[in-house]
Amino acid sequence: MEYEVTIRYSSAIARAAARQFFFRFVHFRAIIGGSLLLLACAGLLALKSFWRQATVFGGIGIVLIVLCYLVGWLYISLSVERFRKLDVSVFTWRFTHHSIGTLSELGTQELSWKRVTEVWRFPQVWLIFFHRQGLGYSMLPTAALSRPVKQLIVTQVRAHGGKVS
Helix, strand or coil: CCEEEEEECCHHHHHHHHHHHHHHHHCCHHHHHHHHHHHHHHHHHHHCCCHHHHHHHHHHHHHHHHHHHHHHHHHHHHHHHHHHHCCCCEEEEEECCCEEEEEECCEEEEEEHHHCCEEEECCCEEEEECCCCCCCEEEEEHHHCCHHHHHHHHHHHHHCCCEEC
C-alpha cells in the first residue's frame, strides 16, 4: 500500500513538537535533581543544626529548576522562530512498505525505512528521527494521520530495527 498525506504545518505544531522533544530529552532530570536538593534542604532544616548546608542545597535546587525552565523556553522559542523562517509550510508525505518520503517546494526526499532510527509518539505530534543521537527530527501531526498510516509507520520502523515509543 502507498499512502500520501499532505500537511500544512503551523507554529502551534512546531511549538508542540519542540516542547515534547525538550521535555522527553531532558527527562525532567534537572527538575527532579532540583526537587531532590530542595527536599534535602528541608531535611537539613528539620535537623536545625545544618541551616548553612540547607541554604546552599536550596539555592542550588532553585537554580537548577529555573535554569531547566529557562533553557526549555529558549529552545522552544528558537525552534518556532526557525520554523517561521521557512518559506514552505505545506509538505506531502509518502509512506510505502519500502520507503518514507517528502515532497515540497524545497524538493523531494525519499529514504528507506532503515534510516528511521526512532519514532516518539505523543498525542498531538509524532517525532521521527533519522539519526541515532537524536540531533534532528521530522514532525508529523497526529490529526493528519489515519489509523492505517500510523500502523504502517510503527510496523515498518520496528521491522527495520528502529524504536517506537
